[in-house]
Amino acid sequence: xxxxxxxxxxxxxxxxxxxxxxxxxxxxxxxxxxxxxxxxxxxxxxxxxxxxxxxxxxxxxxxxxxxxxxxxxxxxxxxxxxxxxxxxxxxxxxxxxxxxxxxxxxxxxxxxxxxxxxxxxxxxxxxxxxxx
Numbered sequence: 096x097x098x099x100x101x102x103x104x105x106x107x108x109x110x111x112x113x114x115x116x117x118x119x120x121x122x123x124x125x126x127x128x129x130x131x132x133x134x135x136x137x138x139x140x141x142x143x144x145x146x147x148x149x150x151x152x153x154x155x156x157x158x159x160x161x162x163x164x165x166x167x168x169x170x171x172x173x174x175x176x177x178x179x180x181x182x183x184x185x186x187x188x189x190x191x192x193x194x195x196x197x198x199x200x201x202x203x204x205x206x207x208x209x210x211x212x213x214x215x216x217x218x219x220x221x222x223x224x225x226x227x
Contacts, residue, residue: 098138098142098189100131100136100137100138100182104132104136104137105178106129107127107129107130108127108128108130109125109128110127111125112126112165113126113165126164126173127165127173127174127176128163129174130159130160131159133154133158133160134158143158146185146188149184163177164176164177
C-alpha cells in the first residue's frame with residue numbers, strides 16, 4: 096500500500112551544510128531540514144504509530160519527524176533526496192508485518208538433536224584421566 100504525502104504537510108528549512116567545502120559551505124544554505132508532523136498528517140493511525148516507532152531518534156517527542164539531507168551541493172537535489180527518504184520511511188511503515196506462527200519441532204529434528212547430544216556426551220566422557 097502506497098501513500099502520497101501532500102507537500103503542504105511537509106516543511107522545508109534551508110540550513111548551512113556541515114563538513115568540508117571551502118568558501119561555498121560557509122555562505123550557501125544548501126542543506127535541507129525536512130520536518131513532517133506525523134500526528135497532524137493525513138496518514139492512517141496505524142501507519143502513524145509504526146512510522147514514529149520506525150523513525151526512532153529522527154522523531155521528536157511531539158511526533159515531528161526530522162530528516163536532514165546535505166549530500167549534494169544543490170538545495171533542490173537535497174530537497175528531492177529528503178522527500179525520497181520520507182517516502183521510503185512511510186512505505187516501510189505502511190507494510191504490515193505478518194504475525195509469526197509458532198510451530199513445534201518435528202519428530203525427526205528431536206531425534207537428530209538427541210543423537211548429537213549423546214555423541215557429544217560420549218566425546219566428553221572419554222576425556223577423563225587414563226587409569227593404568
